[in-house]
Amino acid sequence: MKNSQITVAGKRVLLGVTGGVAAYKAAELVRLMVKAGIDVRVVMTASATRFIGPVTMQALSGQPVLTDMWDARIPDNMAHIELSRDRDLIVIVPASANFIAKLANGLADDLLSTLCVARRCPLLVAPAMNVEMWGNAATQENVKRLVSRNIGIVGPAAGEQACGETGLGRMIEVEQIFANISSHFGPKPLLGKKVLVTAGPTYEPIDTVRGLTNLSSGKMGYAVAQAAIEAGATVTLVTGSTALAAPAGVERIDVQTARQMREAVLPRARKSDIFIGVAAVADYRPAETKAHKLKRGAGNLMIELVPNPDILGEVARLKNGPFCVGFAAETENLRAYAQEKRKKKNIPLLAANLAQHAFGQETNALTLFDDKGEHVLPKAEKIVLARQLMAHVIAMLPRRSR
Ligand code: PMT
Secondary structure, three states, rough: OHHOOOOOOOOOEEEEEOOOOOHHHHHHHHHHHHHHHEEEEEEOOOOHHHHHHHHHHHHHHOOOOEEEOOOOOOOOOOOOHHHHOOOOOOEEEOOOOHHHHHHHHHOOHHHHHHHHHOOOEEEEEEEEEHHHHHHHHHOOOOOOOHHHHOOOOOOEEEEEEEOOOOEEEOOOHHHHHHHHHHHOOOOOOOOOEEEEEEEEEEEEEOOOOOOOOOOOOOOOHHHHHHHHOOOOEEEEEEEEEOOOOOOOOOOOEEEEOOOHHHHHHHHHHOOOOEEEEOOEOOEEEEOOOOOOOOOOOOOOOOOOOOEEHHHHHHHHHOOOOOOOEEEEEEEHHHHHHHHHHHHHOOOOOEEEEHHHHOOOOOOEEEEEEOOOEEEEEEEEEEHHHHHHHHHHHHHHHHOOOE
């Protein structure tokens, strides 16, 4: 589903801005929402006003900006009730570690936190903070509590931070936040469906400190999980080691080896409606994992490799199993190899990509192969392709005989 197809005009969104350098990006989000016809009210915490002026937000939203519970412009001092009642959605951009902690604990000590506690509408939160603050056990526990209460968490992303450090904690781009807001209001064709996705690389240990792996970052698989959740599905993501945060609302299961991935996938696949294998699973593993670090010797070192289980193949062979989607990364002869793979694995849909344009990249290009032929999805951000892939899967589901 393209976000441009989702009508957001006339929706009423309250944008809460908390204190953080990323607060300036909230101004661009206001602009995007207003341009799309959304009625935007902005509420800022006192710290947020240190980073960006309410006047800017007022000019962009065309509506008064509130920062204080005791604002004399509200005659009955009930701003927290009024504002939380007449909105379809509240989004917090950026959400500081402090504000997330307040939300997790139901604190109501300023206008924004109070109206969040008083709200009846859904809440979406875009965290932005230093890498250590995000990784702090308290923050992670708070985020888990928000997720368990169906509060959407969008991001954070990894990258360079305003403080000069690098890592997870950067706010995701406002275009992505806007896409999340749009999809919140979009149709949910996969409501009631269970989608199981694999993502990232596997790691096959040679000894205690070395192993065989590949360059999969998990970005494509996580985007597929995000697209599935946007379409209303209940999503489980079985992931190899990545630096990514799982999309909000997704159940995440971390694995390392192909055999662990198989153990996690098979019982869940039996209960799933759709299985999408995006992971780059090692076809072979060392026959033996040494219990100590291998020492350098004089000559060549031979490592015997044995085949790993074919997870997708096994799922496709399940009686009454899920609708299966495979991925294929090739460096050449994309079409021929992909068609061959689809046939061999006996799956209805296969998404093929060129390895050199896919592994680790922000963008990708896919060619989908199904019983009707091939469908080219030109180069785009992985989340855009994931939504297009999901739309294709949804279109194929009714003609599926299970
Ligand atoms: O993670 P990113 O950096 O975003 O990169 C995305 C990607 C390139 C990893 C992804 O788009 C992709 O192409 N994934 C499949 C990688 C691949 O090479 O697959 P394959 O040709 O080895 O396997 C074909 C299919 O069988 C895949 O769906 C795979 O998950 C599955 N498989 C493979 C081997 C195995 N033992 N078990 C499997 O289930």
